[in-house]
Amino acid sequence: MSPAIGETIPDIELPATGGKTLKLSDYRGRQLVLYFYPKASTPGCTQEGQDFRDAADAFAAADTAILGASRDGIKAQENFKTKQSFGFDLISDKEEALCKAFDVIKLKKMYGKESLGIERSTFLIDAEGVLRREWRQVKVKGHVEEVLAAAQELAGV
Template sequence: MTEVTKGDTAPAFTLPAAGGGEVSLSDFAGSPVVLYFYPRDDTSGCTTEAKDFTTAAAEFEAAGAVVLGVSKDSVASHDRFAAKHDLNVRLLSDEESDVCERYGVWGEKKMYGKTFMGIERATFLVGPDGKVAEIWRKVKVPGHVDAVLDAVKSL
Protein backbone atom coordinates (compact mmCIF):
# COMPACT_ATOMS: atom_id res chain seq x y z
CA MET A 1 0.00 0.00 0.00
CA THR A 2 1.24 3.46 -0.85
CA GLU A 3 0.74 6.71 0.97
CA VAL A 4 -0.47 9.54 -1.23
CA THR A 5 0.64 12.94 0.02
CA LYS A 6 -0.26 16.51 -0.84
CA GLY A 7 1.43 17.58 -4.07
CA ASP A 8 1.66 14.04 -5.48
CA THR A 9 0.15 13.27 -8.87
CA ALA A 10 -3.16 11.59 -8.08
CA PRO A 11 -3.09 7.86 -8.90
CA ALA A 12 -5.02 7.20 -12.11
CA PHE A 13 -7.99 4.83 -12.05
CA THR A 14 -10.96 3.54 -14.00
CA LEU A 15 -13.82 2.03 -11.99
CA PRO A 16 -17.35 0.80 -12.69
CA ALA A 17 -20.00 3.34 -11.68
CA ALA A 18 -23.49 3.15 -10.26
CA GLY A 19 -25.98 3.56 -13.07
CA GLY A 20 -23.66 1.84 -15.53
CA GLY A 21 -20.46 2.54 -17.38
CA GLU A 22 -17.03 3.34 -16.09
CA VAL A 23 -15.45 6.49 -14.72
CA SER A 24 -11.78 7.40 -15.02
CA LEU A 25 -9.96 10.15 -13.18
CA SER A 26 -8.67 11.30 -16.57
CA ASP A 27 -12.29 12.02 -17.64
CA PHE A 28 -12.06 15.17 -15.51
CA ALA A 29 -8.62 16.48 -16.53
CA GLY A 30 -8.55 20.25 -16.05
CA SER A 31 -11.27 20.22 -13.38
CA PRO A 32 -11.09 19.74 -9.62
CA VAL A 33 -12.15 16.30 -8.42
CA VAL A 34 -13.34 15.50 -4.91
CA LEU A 35 -12.60 11.81 -4.36
CA TYR A 36 -14.07 10.53 -1.14
CA PHE A 37 -13.58 7.01 0.18
CA TYR A 38 -16.16 5.57 2.54
CA PRO A 39 -16.46 2.21 4.31
CA ARG A 40 -19.87 0.90 3.28
CA ASP A 41 -23.16 1.73 1.58
CA ASP A 42 -26.21 2.40 3.74
CA THR A 43 -24.48 2.70 7.10
CA SER A 44 -25.25 5.78 9.20
CA GLY A 45 -22.02 7.76 8.73
CA CYS A 46 -21.70 6.86 5.05
CA THR A 47 -25.32 7.76 4.37
CA THR A 48 -24.95 11.12 6.11
CA GLU A 49 -21.76 11.88 4.19
CA ALA A 50 -23.33 10.95 0.82
CA LYS A 51 -26.44 13.02 1.60
CA ASP A 52 -24.27 15.99 2.61
CA PHE A 53 -22.35 15.79 -0.69
CA THR A 54 -25.68 15.50 -2.54
CA THR A 55 -27.07 18.58 -0.76
CA ALA A 56 -23.98 20.57 -1.75
CA ALA A 57 -23.81 19.18 -5.31
CA ALA A 58 -24.91 22.43 -6.98
CA GLU A 59 -22.23 24.37 -5.09
CA PHE A 60 -19.51 21.90 -6.12
CA GLU A 61 -20.74 22.07 -9.72
CA ALA A 62 -20.75 25.89 -9.61
CA ALA A 63 -17.12 25.71 -8.45
CA GLY A 64 -16.35 23.45 -11.44
CA ALA A 65 -15.72 20.36 -9.34
CA VAL A 66 -16.99 16.81 -9.64
CA VAL A 67 -17.60 14.61 -6.58
CA LEU A 68 -16.88 10.87 -6.70
CA GLY A 69 -17.55 8.43 -3.85
CA VAL A 70 -15.61 5.15 -3.71
CA SER A 71 -16.17 2.01 -1.65
CA LYS A 72 -15.73 -1.73 -2.10
CA ASP A 73 -19.48 -2.22 -2.46
CA SER A 74 -20.77 -3.59 -5.76
CA VAL A 75 -22.37 -1.44 -8.44
CA ALA A 76 -25.72 -3.09 -7.61
CA SER A 77 -25.30 -2.07 -3.95
CA HIS A 78 -24.42 1.49 -5.03
CA ASP A 79 -27.52 1.59 -7.25
CA ARG A 80 -29.77 0.56 -4.34
CA PHE A 81 -28.04 3.00 -1.96
CA ALA A 82 -28.38 5.92 -4.39
CA ALA A 83 -32.04 5.15 -5.15
CA LYS A 84 -32.98 4.69 -1.49
CA HIS A 85 -31.50 8.05 -0.44
CA ASP A 86 -31.96 10.09 -3.66
CA LEU A 87 -28.21 10.55 -4.03
CA ASN A 88 -26.83 12.43 -7.02
CA VAL A 89 -23.16 11.79 -6.23
CA ARG A 90 -21.35 9.41 -8.58
CA LEU A 91 -20.57 6.24 -6.69
CA LEU A 92 -17.74 4.01 -7.89
CA SER A 93 -17.11 0.37 -7.06
CA ASP A 94 -13.61 -0.75 -6.06
CA GLU A 95 -14.45 -4.36 -5.19
CA GLU A 96 -10.83 -5.49 -5.52
CA SER A 97 -9.67 -2.53 -3.34
CA ASP A 98 -6.97 -1.70 -5.91
CA VAL A 99 -7.73 2.04 -5.93
CA CYS A 100 -8.21 2.07 -2.15
CA GLU A 101 -4.74 0.57 -1.77
CA ARG A 102 -3.15 3.04 -4.22
CA TYR A 103 -4.62 5.96 -2.24
CA GLY A 104 -3.57 4.40 1.08
CA VAL A 105 -7.05 4.10 2.59
CA TRP A 106 -7.28 0.28 2.80
CA GLY A 107 -5.92 -1.14 6.01
CA GLU A 108 -6.41 -2.60 9.43
CA LYS A 109 -9.22 -1.14 11.51
CA LYS A 110 -10.48 -1.84 15.00
CA MET A 111 -14.04 -1.64 16.25
CA TYR A 112 -15.69 -3.15 19.30
CA GLY A 113 -12.48 -4.99 20.15
CA LYS A 114 -12.24 -6.69 16.76
CA THR A 115 -9.55 -6.13 14.15
CA PHE A 116 -10.45 -6.29 10.47
CA MET A 117 -9.46 -4.89 7.07
CA GLY A 118 -11.47 -1.94 5.82
CA ILE A 119 -11.59 1.48 4.23
CA GLU A 120 -10.50 4.51 6.21
CA ARG A 121 -12.95 7.36 5.62
CA ALA A 122 -10.81 9.85 3.69
CA THR A 123 -11.19 12.55 1.04
CA PHE A 124 -8.73 13.71 -1.59
CA LEU A 125 -9.06 16.95 -3.50
CA VAL A 126 -7.39 16.59 -6.89
CA GLY A 127 -6.64 19.93 -8.50
CA PRO A 128 -7.17 20.76 -12.17
CA ASP A 129 -3.47 19.95 -12.71
CA GLY A 130 -4.00 16.33 -11.57
CA LYS A 131 -2.05 16.82 -8.33
CA VAL A 132 -3.43 16.18 -4.85
CA ALA A 133 -4.26 19.62 -3.48
CA GLU A 134 -5.65 18.55 -0.09
CA ILE A 135 -6.20 15.39 1.96
CA TRP A 136 -8.56 14.72 4.84
CA ARG A 137 -7.91 11.45 6.70
CA LYS A 138 -9.95 9.82 9.45
CA VAL A 139 -12.83 12.07 8.43
CA LYS A 140 -15.48 13.00 10.95
CA VAL A 141 -18.65 13.53 8.90
CA PRO A 142 -20.23 16.61 10.57
CA GLY A 143 -18.92 19.73 8.81
CA HIS A 144 -16.67 17.77 6.46
CA VAL A 145 -18.44 18.65 3.21
CA ASP A 146 -18.29 22.36 4.06
CA ALA A 147 -14.52 22.10 4.64
CA VAL A 148 -14.07 20.33 1.30
CA LEU A 149 -16.22 22.90 -0.52
CA ASP A 150 -14.16 25.75 1.00
CA ALA A 151 -10.98 24.06 -0.25
CA VAL A 152 -12.44 23.64 -3.75
CA LYS A 153 -13.42 27.30 -3.86
CA SER A 154 -9.89 28.32 -2.82
CA LEU A 155 -8.20 26.48 -5.72
Protein backbone atom coordinates in the same frame (compact mmCIF):
# COMPACT_ATOMS: atom_id res chain seq x y z
CA MET B 1 2.01 4.37 -1.63
CA SER B 2 -0.51 7.16 -1.71
CA PRO B 3 0.18 10.22 -3.88
CA ALA B 4 1.59 13.11 -1.87
CA ILE B 5 0.22 16.64 -1.99
CA GLY B 6 1.45 18.16 -5.26
CA GLU B 7 1.74 14.82 -7.07
CA THR B 8 -0.38 13.60 -9.97
CA ILE B 9 -2.94 11.00 -8.90
CA PRO B 10 -2.92 7.48 -10.37
CA ASP B 11 -5.32 6.90 -13.25
CA ILE B 12 -7.34 3.85 -12.27
CA GLU B 13 -10.40 2.63 -14.18
CA LEU B 14 -13.29 1.11 -12.22
CA PRO B 15 -16.98 0.27 -12.56
CA ALA B 16 -19.35 3.00 -11.40
CA THR B 17 -23.05 3.60 -11.04
CA GLY B 18 -25.14 4.14 -14.14
CA GLY B 19 -23.43 1.26 -15.98
CA LYS B 20 -20.31 3.39 -16.43
CA THR B 21 -16.65 2.60 -16.25
CA LEU B 22 -14.81 5.65 -14.95
CA LYS B 23 -11.17 6.70 -14.87
CA LEU B 24 -9.96 9.51 -12.65
CA SER B 25 -8.59 11.22 -15.78
CA ASP B 26 -12.21 11.53 -17.02
CA TYR B 27 -12.44 14.47 -14.60
CA ARG B 28 -9.47 16.42 -15.98
CA GLY B 29 -10.39 19.98 -16.75
CA ARG B 30 -12.31 20.39 -13.51
CA GLN B 31 -11.59 19.80 -9.85
CA LEU B 32 -12.57 16.50 -8.25
CA VAL B 33 -13.53 15.55 -4.73
CA LEU B 34 -12.86 11.83 -4.32
CA TYR B 35 -14.24 10.54 -1.05
CA PHE B 36 -13.89 7.04 0.37
CA TYR B 37 -16.46 5.65 2.77
CA PRO B 38 -16.53 2.31 4.63
CA LYS B 39 -19.92 0.87 3.59
CA ALA B 40 -22.94 1.94 1.55
CA SER B 41 -26.23 2.51 3.37
CA THR B 42 -24.72 2.67 6.88
CA PRO B 43 -25.59 5.70 9.05
CA GLY B 44 -22.29 7.64 8.87
CA CYS B 45 -21.79 6.93 5.17
CA THR B 46 -25.38 7.88 4.39
CA GLN B 47 -25.01 11.18 6.27
CA GLU B 48 -21.73 11.97 4.52
CA GLY B 49 -23.24 11.22 1.11
CA GLN B 50 -26.31 13.32 1.90
CA ASP B 51 -24.06 16.22 2.95
CA PHE B 52 -22.17 16.01 -0.37
CA ARG B 53 -25.50 15.71 -2.22
CA ASP B 54 -26.91 18.76 -0.46
CA ALA B 55 -23.80 20.81 -1.30
CA ALA B 56 -23.60 19.61 -4.92
CA ASP B 57 -24.68 22.94 -6.41
CA ALA B 58 -22.03 24.82 -4.42
CA PHE B 59 -19.38 22.32 -5.55
CA ALA B 60 -20.57 22.69 -9.16
CA ALA B 61 -20.26 26.48 -8.84
CA ALA B 62 -16.62 25.88 -7.85
CA ASP B 63 -16.22 23.67 -10.97
CA THR B 64 -15.74 20.62 -8.74
CA ALA B 65 -17.12 17.14 -9.43
CA ILE B 66 -17.88 14.68 -6.61
CA LEU B 67 -17.10 10.97 -6.73
CA GLY B 68 -17.68 8.48 -3.91
CA ALA B 69 -15.86 5.14 -3.55
CA SER B 70 -16.12 2.07 -1.36
CA ARG B 71 -15.55 -1.68 -1.57
CA ASP B 72 -19.27 -2.33 -2.04
CA GLY B 73 -20.44 -4.13 -5.17
CA ILE B 74 -22.01 -2.17 -8.01
CA LYS B 75 -25.56 -3.31 -7.07
CA ALA B 76 -25.14 -1.98 -3.51
CA GLN B 77 -23.73 1.27 -4.91
CA GLU B 78 -26.65 1.64 -7.35
CA ASN B 79 -29.18 1.05 -4.56
CA PHE B 80 -27.39 3.53 -2.27
CA LYS B 81 -27.23 6.21 -4.98
CA THR B 82 -30.89 5.75 -5.96
CA LYS B 83 -32.26 5.62 -2.41
CA GLN B 84 -30.35 8.76 -1.38
CA SER B 85 -30.86 10.63 -4.70
CA PHE B 86 -27.15 11.27 -5.14
CA GLY B 87 -26.47 13.33 -8.26
CA PHE B 88 -22.91 12.02 -8.47
CA ASP B 89 -21.49 8.61 -9.27
CA LEU B 90 -20.24 5.98 -6.84
CA ILE B 91 -17.35 3.66 -7.65
CA SER B 92 -17.28 -0.03 -6.81
CA ASP B 93 -13.73 -0.90 -5.73
CA LYS B 94 -14.18 -4.54 -4.75
CA GLU B 95 -10.56 -5.35 -5.68
CA GLU B 96 -9.35 -2.37 -3.62
CA ALA B 97 -7.18 -0.98 -6.46
CA LEU B 98 -8.25 2.62 -5.82
CA CYS B 99 -8.32 2.13 -2.05
CA LYS B 100 -4.75 0.84 -2.09
CA ALA B 101 -3.59 3.60 -4.45
CA PHE B 102 -4.79 6.18 -1.92
CA ASP B 103 -3.76 4.10 1.11
CA VAL B 104 -7.18 4.15 2.79
CA ILE B 105 -7.32 0.49 3.86
CA LYS B 106 -6.50 0.45 7.57
CA LEU B 107 -6.68 -1.95 10.49
CA LYS B 108 -9.87 -1.18 12.41
CA LYS B 109 -11.13 -2.43 15.74
CA MET B 110 -14.80 -2.94 16.44
CA TYR B 111 -16.18 -4.77 19.45
CA GLY B 112 -12.66 -6.03 20.21
CA LYS B 113 -12.33 -7.57 16.75
CA GLU B 114 -9.76 -6.41 14.22
CA SER B 115 -10.42 -6.20 10.51
CA LEU B 116 -9.18 -4.30 7.49
CA GLY B 117 -11.53 -1.62 6.27
CA ILE B 118 -11.74 1.76 4.61
CA GLU B 119 -10.70 4.70 6.73
CA ARG B 120 -13.10 7.53 5.86
CA SER B 121 -10.94 9.83 3.72
CA THR B 122 -11.39 12.63 1.18
CA PHE B 123 -9.06 13.95 -1.50
CA LEU B 124 -9.26 17.21 -3.45
CA ILE B 125 -7.71 16.97 -6.91
CA ASP B 126 -7.16 19.95 -9.17
CA ALA B 127 -8.13 20.26 -12.86
CA GLU B 128 -4.73 18.88 -13.95
CA GLY B 129 -5.10 15.73 -11.83
CA VAL B 130 -2.78 16.89 -9.05
CA LEU B 131 -3.60 16.12 -5.41
CA ARG B 132 -4.05 19.41 -3.53
CA ARG B 133 -5.63 18.46 -0.18
CA GLU B 134 -6.38 15.32 1.79
CA TRP B 135 -8.44 14.58 4.85
CA ARG B 136 -7.95 11.30 6.72
CA GLN B 137 -9.79 9.82 9.71
CA VAL B 138 -12.71 12.02 8.72
CA LYS B 139 -15.48 12.80 11.15
CA VAL B 140 -18.69 13.36 9.16
CA LYS B 141 -20.05 16.41 11.01
CA GLY B 142 -18.83 19.59 9.34
CA HIS B 143 -16.56 17.72 6.91
CA VAL B 144 -18.32 18.61 3.65
CA GLU B 145 -18.30 22.31 4.56
CA GLU B 146 -14.53 22.14 5.07
CA VAL B 147 -14.00 20.34 1.74
CA LEU B 148 -16.26 22.84 -0.04
CA ALA B 149 -14.30 25.79 1.37
CA ALA B 150 -11.04 24.20 0.12
CA ALA B 151 -12.56 23.53 -3.32
CA GLN B 152 -13.80 27.12 -3.56
CA GLU B 153 -10.39 28.46 -2.51
CA LEU B 154 -8.62 26.26 -5.07
CA ALA B 155 -11.05 27.40 -7.78
CA GLY B 156 -10.64 31.03 -6.78
CA VAL B 157 -14.35 31.59 -6.12
